[in-house]
Amino acid sequence: MARILVIDDNTDLLQMIRLLLEERGGHEVILAAEGEDGLRKALENPPDLAIVDIMMPGMNGYEVCRRLRQEPATASIPIIVLTARGQDIDRKTALEAGADLHIPKPVTMSELLERVNGLLDRGRTSPAIQLGGTIAFLSLRGGVGCTTLAVNMALFLAQQAKQNTCLIDLSPSSGNVALHLGLRPDPNWSALALLSTGIGTETIATYLLNHPSGLTILAAPFIPVIGEGLPRDKVLAALHALRHNFALLVIDLPSILNDATMAALEQADTIALVATADPASIQATIGTLQALKGFGEKIRLILNHTAPGQPATPKALERVFRRPIDSVVPFDPAQAQALARGKPLVYTSPNSPLAQAVTAFVPALQPASTSRSATG
Ligand SMILES: Nc1ncnc2c1ncn2[C@@H]1O[C@H](COP(=O)(O)OP(=O)(O)O)[C@@H](O)[C@H]1O
Ligand SMILES: [Mg+2]
Incomplete structure (x- = not known):
């Protein structure tokens, strides 16, 4: 189980993602409908992973990513940018802002869960394997x-x-x-x-x-x-x-x-x-x-x-x-x-x-x- 922060101004989508991550993923979910609120929640109690929308009123998702990366407490948490902006340039901007993954909407809920779990797994290391780099x-x-x-x-x-x-x-x-x-x-x-x-x-x-x-x-x-x-x-x-x-x-x-x-x-x-x-x-x-x-x-x-x-x-x-x-x-x-x-x-x-x-x-x-x- 992981704590996942989801920031998106679309409240229907927020509820759908919450259901998916809680019911099917067994994760704990924190929701925020605005960039500023999301950032505040992230700094208050850093999550294990954040899912961030880009186009939101107020602070946009790129800015959220940059700020998360600047703060020591959240500098290394995995960030998924989930956005309707699916062009190559959008992907590049998201990665440059600090995102680990750029997922264009629409995405199926199964794929989103798979991506979330994949990214969470990546951070866990197995002490049993000690290979050359x-x-x-x-x-x-x-x-x-x-x-x-x-x-x-x-x-x-x-x-x-x-x-x-x-x-x-x-x-x-x-x-x-x-x-x-x-x-x-x-x-x-x-x-x-x-x-x-x-x-x-x-x-x-x-x-x-x-x-x-x-x-x-x-x-x-x-x-x-x-x-x-x-x-x-x-x-x-x-x-x-x-x-x-x-x-x-x-x-x-x-x-x-x-x-x-x-x-x-x-x-x-x-x-x-x-x-x-x-x-x-x-x-x-x-x-x-x-x-x-x-x-x-x-x-x-x-x-x-x-x-x-x-x-x-x-x-x-x-x-x-x-x-x-x-x-x-x-x-x-x-x-x-x-x-x-x-x-x-x-x-x-x-x-x-x-x-x-x-x-x-x-x-x-x-x-x-x-x-x-x-x-x-
Ligand atoms: N152990 C195996 N059993 C069955 N087919 C294999 C096995 N290893 C490789 N292949 C098949 O052999 C072909 C060549 O493999 P590939 O990895 O492309 O080789 P290379 O990179 O050396 O050119 C592919 O069709 C692959 O699916
Ligand atoms: Mg080859």
């Missing part, structure tokens, strides 16, 4: 499940492990992270490449997408980038800003060791190298392990079965790779539909084989200093 998923052979595993891992960390997590798609070739999550990749990082100013923590926030689970995403552009993707300095600046805003970063890397990939690999605490048991992937994996010898300590090897059939024994592959395999993910027949529906298995079917395998390899992702000693 940045985990990069890599495979120089496409189609081995790199994106699938990165997306499911990020969702697990955000939703079940309750870590404040950002998933970053660095692919310059129409990356699929947003597709896996059923989101439109807009905004995405394409405009970052053109920025002449630095990338601060507030700037980066305007380029992010929100998933109802509480996971935040920096998506890749739908239209492939001709030439190099994000330059090295932009990748470093973006990761720096994101690390400031999030406890964990999960990066889905493109299948190429370009400047963007190398910058991300250097920054990563853990590199999850994904392979399948077919000859092309085996060759790419052996080559990658050699090319990235300098990163040896932080590499974890994941064998993913993207096709049904007899899995090759990890033992034989370990001899070929000359290193242990840290995790094996079985073929999951439900994955094809999960991708088609934009609903990853960790999100919809936590008991599925793929979701279980993703959850099981969380301990293997811990940085070398805090984990495994016997496997090497």
Whole structure:
């Protein structure tokens, strides 16, 4: 249960939201029909989350957000802006004013509740999980499940492990992270490449997408980038800003060791190298392990079965790779539909084989200093 403050001049909507949050959400709700009154109530007894309308007589919602952010008692509470102003510029203004989420009206009550709970969950941390701050998923052979595993891992960390997590798609070739999550990749990082100013923590926030689970995403552009993707300095600046805003970063890397990939690999605490048991992937994996010898300590090897059939024994592959395999993910027949529906298995079917395998390899992702000693 959480205390939620709702500020909206539409009293019918206020009552509807109160009913929803109290009856279906089990939360305690405080209502205010004016900005000034809402702000006073927030400062008197800070809520766990605030839902703020924008167009109200007197103090508008943007001003409410700014004032909440200025006061130490409310500076870090999650704020949802729920508004009829649904344009990109409105979203940008809301985020710049300090909102965590911008939800355009109309919104279904189920979706609102899902968003509220997602945002509340994001703030709660699980002491059981102590991961490195940045985990990069890599495979120089496409189609081995790199994106699938990165997306499911990020969702697990955000939703079940309750870590404040950002998933970053660095692919310059129409990356699929947003597709896996059923989101439109807009905004995405394409405009970052053109920025002449630095990338601060507030700037980066305007380029992010929100998933109802509480996971935040920096998506890749739908239209492939001709030439190099994000330059090295932009990748470093973006990761720096994101690390400031999030406890964990999960990066889905493109299948190429370009400047963007190398910058991300250097920054990563853990590199999850994904392979399948077919000859092309085996060759790419052996080559990658050699090319990235300098990163040896932080590499974890994941064998993913993207096709049904007899899995090759990890033992034989370990001899070929000359290193242990840290995790094996079985073929999951439900994955094809999960991708088609934009609903990853960790999100919809936590008991599925793929979701279980993703959850099981969380301990293997811990940085070398805090984990495994016997496997090497
Ligand atoms: N364990 C698995 N079981 C079944 N299908 C899988 C599994 N892992 C990935 N896939 C499927 O394999 C295809 C390639 O996955 P993707 O994540 O896009 O690979 P990559 O990012 O390496 O190119 C997708 O259609 C995905 O749904
Ligand atoms: Mg991919």
